[in-house]
């Protein structure tokens with residue numbers, strides 16, 4: 012099998028766009044974007060200045076580099092000056108679910124190392140941390156300040172042009188005839204140079220236009236066969252991928268006369284499998300989710316590690332205190348985004364984040380940002396009875412316990428005993444005292460125990476959302492594995508629904524999540540549950556970003572409420588691929604035919620029996 016990872020480490024990046032909702036892009040991506048932006052702004056400024064004054068050599072202003080959609084709004088830039096400290100983030104803020112009041116002091120911006128060590132932070136830690144928690148809105152103004160005199164001067168110096176022309180414009184009375192001759196020769200040389208340059212630019216433009224219109228011919232069958240024996244190198248394959256996408260995006264004009272769209276798609280799939288290292292089955296599945304251009308963004312994003320993120324354990328500390336403690340150790344960090352008040356992104360750290368005293372003391376969990384989402388959707392309350400049906404290694408269980416403030420009862424189940432060792436260790440380390448751990452096949456619920464206020468089913472899945480963490484997902488599953496998995500997911504989701512008490516005073520909710528992006532494991536499972544359990548309906552997840560789930564897919568129609576589910580993608584949200592659906596259970600009984608049935612083992616049925624007796 013081919014692929015960039017397991018072949019040559021060759022970086023041929025295709026564009027990755029980031030939706031504005033990400034809140035954050037990685038520092039590295041941001042730095043690159045900022046660098047490009049500043050460079051383009053400088054060039055534009057110089058060109059504008061030249062055309063406005065009419066002086067200087069006439070040069071075509073370079074076209075601005077394409078900016079990732081919407082991200083500039085979110086970019087933090089070089090601060091103008093420090094703003095006064097705002098009200099500290101209080102415990103109540105964390106708990107009330109309201110956004111804490113933040114200062115928008117720009118010093119916490121991305122241009123500076125997000126948070127520097129103690130000594131560099133000045134003497135008011137509170138001030139620095141307020142800035143660190145500041146929102147991003149101030150950023151949009153910044154590009155204007157980048158058009159400062161400095162940048163113009165830089166450009167002038169680089170050009171060497173404007174300055175020289177000023178020489179000629181000056182009223183220098185000392186000009187001699189010999190000088191004039193020299194100057195005039197210089198002027199002629201400049202003109203010739205300019206003309207040559209203009210010609211070259213014109214030629215480049217013409218070439219670009221022709222190549223954009225060029226018809227791209229697919230390789231013949233013989234060539235395809237030959238490539239099986241002697242594959243092209245990755246650069247050639249990558250170029251062919253781009254060519255095919257160009258044709259597919261303007262098919263009627265650019266198609267080769269003897270080839271159908273399917274021919275192009277087949278070659279594209281072969282090339283993408285080879286280039287990115289996926290098996291054909293999975294490639295086909297993933298290509299169905301996106302336009303070809305977006306699929307490339309998705310595959311590219313899977314080649315890049317997601318930022319390391321941690322969740323503050325609010326049973327033991329507050330985010331600002333944790334941030335300060337880690338900063339004191341030289342950790343470079345920032346809040347993940349506005350959507351979470353407990354998450355931090357770690358850019359770099361001189362010590363392993365899994366070995367700091369704060370980690371050992373259970374002040375945080377190393378946890379993917381996407382993994383916060385199902386717990387936020389579930390919204391467990393104090394004193395409730397909550398089940399995490401597939402809980403190991405416990406990222407979501409421990410988050411639930413933190414939201415419940417160690418009250419009520421948190422049942423953490425997993426079918427895998429080995430994985431439960433990590434679950435137990437995390438429960439201890441994080442100081443969770445409301446959890447009991449059990450080791451059942453989730454399908455045995457609610458016979459084991461039922462009547463929960465809320466149930467989380469973070470289902471076992473193919474992991475197509477976490478390929479950047481585990482590249483083996485690209486090749487380790489075929490059609491049989493998928494049908495076994497989806498069958499298990501369907502059985503588990505019915506058990507999860509049946510384990511909830513619809514009459515719960517505070518809850519009655521079920522959240523189904525996967526770290527996979529395939530429709531078979533997501534919408535199709537949820538749709539199945541809706542069809543088998545008319546006593547549940549989908550409700551809003553409460554997550555204010557993510558794309559709506561599919562309501563139809565390749566001829567399959569799903570219930571219209573599937574639009575309430577949420578999909579998250581690495582290329583769009585800079586987090587692992589993820590799916591979240593939230594159900595409300597409306598009755599403990601279901602109607603089958605013309606009979607009312609209480610699903611086996613549910614708390615409701617036990618009550619019924621007791622009544623009879």
Ligand SMILES: C[S@@+](CC[C@H](N)C(=O)[O-])C[C@H]1O[C@@H](n2cnc3c(N)ncnc32)[C@H](O)[C@@H]1O
Pocket residue numbers: 382400401402403404405406407408424425426427430451452453454469470471472
């Ligand atoms: C996606 S992981 C859960 C991650 C966990 N929720 C967390 O946040 O740390 C899926 C889990 O499902 C468990 N599992 C697989 N089959 C199961 C079953 N039939 N019943 C219960 N758990 C199962 C696996 O052992 C695995 O730990």
